[in-house]
Amino acid sequence: PPPRLRIAYSTASPLGTEVDAEAAAAVQAAARRLAALCHHVEEAAPPVDGHAVAACYLKLYAAQVPAVMDQARSLGARDSEFEPLTRVMAAYGRRLDAAALTQSLARWNEFARTLGAFFGAWDVWLTPTTARAALPHGTLDPPPAEARLTDTLLASGLLAPLARWGALDAxxxxxxxxxxAPYPFTQLANLAGVPAMSLPLHWTPEGLPLGVQAVGRQGDEATLLQLAAELEADAPWFDRLAPIAHEAG
Structure with missing residues (x-):
């Protein structure tokens, strides 16, 4: 069992975007359960700019897309086999230079230091894993008008020059x-290099799972695993499955 831990929790999106009431309820219920297990639990969050985290994450992601696409092409992939949004992201990524990536890496170090200071006062930080339950397929597809514009730019050959001029940035x-927006809580741990896990503690009235993310200090996976074992013993989840899983079985 873990020792008595200092556990912070927060439910507000670092991007200022909407968080479903069920996602917030999942964290609040976990906080109450942990308090009942004699841990010290309070609402708190590290003072990190979520939009700055997203901007840095975008640069890392976008810089990798053209490299991965080039590798796929070398193995025989055709441009038409990539989704339009992937090709837009690749054009944006090719515009980024080494200086932009280096500046992002420096910001990641700032995020890690801020998170490290936060974990001087706290052992674990809880957030929703996602801001809402599973989304229907296609929810995040671009609107039809935007999709048509993208197709036009790809067909005209204007995408690359527009990207070089910065016209695609915004x-x-x-x-x-x-x-x-549905996943605003998970980037920070990735960029800061700290351990995090999703605990399957909550189900919506429709029977869909909603995870609670537990983030720990650098190198302290052991505390997270101890906490997970304690919670699983207190509220077993092994046999909890969404209705669709039973239908498939």
């Missing part, structure tokens, strides 16, 4: 934040 950043 559009790509808006799309990226839009696509991160």
């Amino acid at each position: 559009r790509v950043q808006r799309l990226f934040v839009q696509n991160l």
Whole structure:
């Protein structure tokens, strides 16, 4: 069992985007359960700019897309086999230079230091894993008008020059934040290099699972695993499955 832990929790999206009431309820219920297990639990969050985290995450992601696409092409993939949004992201990524990536890496170090200071006062930080339950397929697809515009740019050959001129920057950043809105809580641990896990503690009235993310200090996976074992013993989840799983069986 873990020792008595200092556990912070928060439910607000670091992007200022909407968080479903069920996702917030999942964290609040976990906080109450942990308090009942004699841990010290309070509402708190590290003072990190979520939009800055998203911007840095975008640059890392976008810089990798053209490299991965080039590798796929070398193995025989055709441009038409890539989704239009992937090709837009690749055009944006090719515009980024080494200086932009280096600046992002420096910001990641700032995020890690801020998170490290936060974990000087806390052992674990709880958030929703996702801001809402599973989304229907196609929810994050671009609107038809935007999809048509993308197809036109791809067909005309204007995508690459527009990207080089910076004309796509605002559009790509808006799309990226839009696509991160259901998942705004998980990027920080990735960039800061700290352990995190999703605990299957909550189910919506429709029977869909909603995870609670537990983030720990650097190198302290053991505390997270101890906490998970304690919670699983207190509220077993092994046999909890969404209705669709039973239907498939």
